[in-house]
Amino acid sequence: MSDHDPHRPTGDISDAQAFDMPWAGQLSFGRAQTHRRVDEIDLAIVGVPYDIATTNRPGARSGPRAVREQSSLSAEFSQGLWPWDHSLFDRHRVVDYFDVGYAPGDTQAMLTNVIDHVGLLVKAGANVLTLGGDHLIAYPVLTATAAVHGPLSLIHFDAHSDTWDAGAELNHGTMFLRAARDGIIVPERSVQIGMRTPNVTHGFNVIHADRFFAIGIEETLAEIHRIVGDHRCYVTFDIDFLDPAYAPGTGTPVIGGPTTWQARQLLWGLADLDVVGADLVEVAPAYDAVTQITALAGATLAHDELYLLGLARERRQAAPR
Template sequence: MALDWDDSYSGDLSFFRSGRTDDPESVDLAILGIPYDLGTTGRPGARFGPRAIREQSVHVGEFEWGLWPWNFDVRDAHKVRDFGDVQGFTAYPDRLTPVVHEKAKSILASGANLLCLGGDHFVSYPLLKAHAEIHGPLALVHFDAHSDTWVDGDLNHGTMFYHGIREGWIDCSRSIHVGLRTPNPETHGIEIIDANACLEMSAQAVAARIKDRVGTAKAYLTFDIDFLDPAFAPATGTPVIGGPSVAYARHVLEGLAGLDFVGGDQVEVAPHYEGPSQITALAGATIAADILYLLSLARSQRQDKI
């Protein structure tokens, strides 16, 4: 795609240099930031994630031939636009779910697929609700150090998938956690490839296991940046040592091409805990772009079948 060129350190910000809009008409792939961190049980600050990710995404989207190792430019394959950040819940956590659910539904109703930038992981709750209302129960492909399926009546960034299961939004028989390295007493029947298994397995083998699990089901990809070892992603709310590298994570994601992803999110970048080089936000921006590519490939695959 021929880009209207802004330097990487100046000019307007949109995710992956895709351009801003507020009009979902004719958009194929929509990006939405959710600057929310009142669901975190650890260090706050993920409300600053969307802006930090967009800032680093300017580097990630620098080339008009697209992003390595994908062999095309997603902005040529589909009309990609950044819808900015959802607002209207500042200091009122009870408003988060209805406001984000309504915004997501309004974009999905246009036929676009949605990639969201967190925010703490609780933002996946209204997003899964919006997607499941359209597609039915979804295969959850979940990269994280934590299962976020704690059996607890409270709604926060460690319980929202338990509640999503109870609401019927998640098809546990097709779902998989990857990278777990915290206690997980109740699996709910979701398959697990924990962090030590990742260390033993090649990225291709992990991708193959995920593909076997999901099959042809419609899938939602959620990527908590704390999947990565804190050496690669220190700026997050609840870091856990012993995770994979960014390169490994990206190699797994590349291997997921072909799955029928209908939506996704990248969450838990909290940039105030960065060192000087913004590595966490850069990792988040790159992984979010990989998810955008997977959404694009799945969309093309569905169109080819029509």
């Protein structure tokens, strides 16, 4: 990618990204450039290293860094991520905005800071891919995104529906019911895929894992399209959607889930939808295999999500509405 003479540094740190060496170089998503000039960003990657809303084992605070590290593999080829036919980096200003901070232990600060930073980016016209963090981080991201784009369809991949009714309790299993009650997502136009835990649907369209396996990828995609249509949507991907054989490094694993190949097929099938925001959450590297398969799955699926954002962005620019 970089064709300058490495023995003659230009003064820019991007010289040192070692593009041909996936095991080295800068720790930004896909070796994207890093800055916070919100007016100069098309696709932003934002990390939220927060995990104190977990209901089982914590550790997703280390997710953004682990996913970024493995993203040097998903972004290894200058032609783009297979099987997409282009590199996002050639067509968009892809920028890693890095992490949103908060005082450790202060959930309210995390919520406020994510709304502020994602709000700045979305208002400036960027589309944001957020790396979690536990799934609660999707709630402030949705709040900031819906403030600009209006109430959203949620396309939700997970082993859990995260619509648990626990009154005022806000944790990584309750926030989508809260978001629905806030009016920032529209349950009737939303679809949840992969559930293999008890749940009350609360008006959401739910494709449990057993039904997904029964009807297959094509019919699942058709159903998603029937439900979402041309409504603006947000894709949220909990890595525990995958079977723990493919993603052991997560806080609340549930056996009997889909494969990484099935997950990628599903994301590829969303390429014609009006996706305005996305996240990849719940990668907890401390429980990952030494092979880092969970983080690699997370990086690759997040990269697929970035393509959804890029393609939808190009269509909106070609035909504004």
